[in-house]
């Protein structure tokens with residue numbers, strides 16, 4: 001056995017069994033070092049297609065490709081020891097048919113070592129979810145505000161603020177649960193609707209901008225670390241890394257200008273010589 005203590009991995013069945021129990025803690029991760037830091041504190045790490053905006057400066061998630069998700073999925077899998085790793089299926093890689101979704105979803109699992117994929121969409125994706133789950137690809141569903149539908153919806157709009165809008169959203173959550181998803185993300189949803197759906201469906205709901213009534217919560221890690229420019233109002237900022245990084249970069253620049261860095265302790269000496277060369 002390796003010198004590292006053996007840590008039991010969270011599985012989709014363990015997440016599924018947490019319905020109505022202690023809150024499920026989830027965050028996004030896109031890289032090995034971030035996965036390593038977050039892993040001891042979370043149940044689930046999502047390699048979200050939000051990486052298109054957070055890492056690559058895209059305006060929406062629509063430009064994210066399967067290649068992006070596979071590269072970042074591999075990186076996160078290398079850093080996660082105990083958390084369940086879920087990878088987002090990017091726009092255009094699963095909507096066409098259950099067969100296309102299976103081809104791409106099974107590739108993501110095979111090539112990244114993740115345990116499940118996430119797909120956006122409710123009732124319209126139910127057949128695909130059932131097809132994937134029956135063939136060994138666990139699925140986390142995603143209903144409510146769907147970032148990949150930004151253009152058809154005319155923007156990022158919170159759903160369920162009007163009671164008349166509730167029935168199709170409730171039907172979406174019910175459909176993905178019945179199709180076999182092990183959990184469902186509720187994004188950008190009025191709190192009373194999120195609470196109602198959480199009571200109605202048999203699988204855990206994971207909220208993002210959907211109140212504390214969900215079975216779990218997820219945030220984009222860089223948002224809650226204060227590293228992104230536009231932070232949605234539902235995000236609580238737990239650290240101001242932007243200020244920390246700015247200060248560090250300024251200090252480094254000042255030190256280099258003043259030749260205070262590298263100092264003797266950061267330099268390589270000759271075998272029998274001084275560490276620094278005097279000018």
Ligand code: KIV
Nearest residue numbers: 028048049050185208
């Ligand atoms: O892409 C993402 O990071 C997500 C979460 C915000 C749920 O889908």
